[in-house]
Amino acid sequence: MKKVLAFLLVLLLPCLFLCACGKKAADPAQEGGNENTDVYAYDPATDMDNRFASLRSGIAETEDVIYWAPNDGNMLMYYDKASGEFAPLCGKPECEHFLNGNMLEPVKSCNAYVNAENGALWYMGDKLYYAAYENDPAHNAFSALYRMDPDGTNKEKLMPISVPENCALQNYQLHRGRLYSYCYCKEVNDAEINCSLRIYSTPIDKGECDYTLVYERTTYSLSWCRMRFVGPYMYAFVCYHDDELNESCADIYRWNADTGEGESLYDGPGLGGGNAFWVDENGEVYSQMYTDGDSSKFGRIVNGELEAVMDFSDPTGDFYVSRIGNGVVIALRNDTETSWPADPEHYDIWLRDFDGKTLYKGKLPMAWLAQMQKGGTFWSIDALTGDENAIIAEYSVRWRNATHQNEPLGGCLVRYEITENGLVETVLGTYYEKIVNNGLL
């Protein structure tokens, strides 16, 4: 299931990008009976770090450490900011962690072996949380939610993640004590195929799932969802194809976990695929806009309408709004003539704060490539996020062979500090994966 999802994501990536939504969040006075707008401030004890929401790999950051469960999620690695050390999160003496430098040959007794679902890693309240693959027919579950100490010890199973109504859950998110996920369901009724996208939410403190259906939409064809979290709200960017308009559309929907109420903030065309999607602590919703192939505008939703707030077009070649981080808009361009993969030396990046001020505009440094094993070919930028101080990028490479079957793949996590003198690149870590034993661990 994970492999299929990863494949779908790769397929979808090129056609992603559009959107914005900017209805002001509910009056704080209605929320807590006072005018304390901090009700929406990010709380590291309980809240999703939106920089790392809806990614393929699991990434989490604390003041001292960056955690990374790359790609297939087998191993949980950490980068120590003070020492620069990058290693599996395992303090067991004599442990080999994984064999032959290959993360697909893990030592299962290793503390760092977490076998996590895509992107299902969170750091909250001084604990690490993750969803691990774990077949549990008695609970109709294929994965389980775990919690452990930041050093990888004291693993504790919180609950099996049961499948609601036979949906294949995807892309878990954790926020304020609730687990969120979406699924895409196909049903055949009277020879007509109906497809729907559903979002479920469950508390995590009951030892078992107690789902609330938060959202459902009949979409008729493949659709997907990205989520962000602010205060009691889950914001979903639901991407679907509108058959009547014959266009990609997005529904930006928010759900209040405290009241159980939901509302659509925007529903229609003009938005990208949801990777460039952000909600600030005031509930302002931002997104890439997408019209007639133009993805150079950064927009927001105001009173149900889409409004352009920043333009990344350029006389020497337009940039496209690729991702949005915490207070930073990340735009890219690449003039590689072959379509895929792009030439890594041809990436330009343009970083601006939400007021439009340019933080950096120029080459995207790619010195990390030299640190990958010889013969690796640049494959893609898998993640790009950050804030006004630094950008975090995750890249993948492949070792091509003649048949393009079972090619080893790897990747690199890079931090770019934004300075007056440009981007200062630091390699946080790399990984290598090669399928052995027909993929049987």
Ligand SMILES: [Zn+2]
């Ligand atoms: Zn180990």
